[in-house]
Amino acid sequence: MKKASFIMIIGSLLLLGLFKFPLWNIMLGAPQYPEPLGMNIYINGIKGVSEFDLQNIDGLNHYIGMKTIPKPEEMWEFSVFPKVILGMVILGVIIGFLGYFNKLNYKFFLGWFLLMSVLGVLGMYDFNNWLIDYGSNLDPNAIIKVTNPDGTPMSYKPPLFGFQKLLNFDVTSLPHTGGYLMFVGMFLTLAAFWLGRKASLKITTH
Template identity: 40%
Template sequence: MKNSTRILILIVSLSMLAVYFTPIWEINLDAPQYPEGLGFEIWINRMTGDLKTVNGLNHYIGMKTIEPDSIKELQIMPYIVGFLILGGVLVSVIRKRKLFITWIIFYAISGIVGAVDFYLWEYDYGHNLNPDAAIKIPGMSYQPPLIGEKVLLNFTAYSYPSTGGIILISGILIAIIALIYDFRNYENKEKNI
């Protein structure tokens, strides 16, 4: 492993510490009655924002209330990210390519599992509706987008990564690019020999 790769991985790992202090994802809702905006943020271990208001509005369409205390992911995530940080630091200290590759695979899997889990969670909230809801529109579901925007009745929902999420996503991309460069470098060296 090149020295520059090591330093890069160290920086990526340490910058992930910021994920403990910034929201990972944000969901914003746009409606005529809310010119001041409405939305909430998903952090590594909690949710903030207008959850009460969103829950209040969601009861009309029979969505379950969002209760951060009952979401297991919010208890697990701090450990996963902590493990990623620790792994990254080890990679940069031990300088073993195998460890580096293992770390990247773990990082990537965590990301994919996280995204799938988030999608399923959104699917459940959007589809699993109270049959006694006041507003029932045949065929209508209210799943917010994984990423991007979507019109849900009088609301437009926007779902985008926030600071923490951007750090996590760019971290894995940087790590993969670093790995590719490191490989090329290694191959070149072999050719030279």
């Protein structure tokens, strides 16, 4: 149980990487841009991959009527997400320590993993809704208006995950370092549950 508890603590602490590294990355490549434009999405705000990327993306978006990329104070998520992540780290470490001293059952490791999974799914759902609004709620007075073959306004929603062609832009949306650290941390807490369960079964069979 001690080994499982130690892994639980390490897994929880890996989430602290989200305070330093981006959670997600969206890149836009086009023939007129030899260096692709990109934005890194952190749990507390959005930054350009290069110095003027956000400025250039906002400039392009203006022509098709998209809103400017939000500042941290313009989205409640950027103030709530850091608190949620910090709370989950503290909870995970407490569970790990209590497990180390046999003060609670290994099933709490799975409970933490499930709670984090639910929060992660809700976060992705919220992020996707923002992308839909960002790419679909366009200014009707925009300089450029592009429609689908059926005449409906074209959506410029970037993909939540993977690759998509938007006009002459190749858009790629993938997890970044912080996201991978979070996934590894969650996997470790799941591994801690299995190790704890294995150790518990050994004790009951002897």
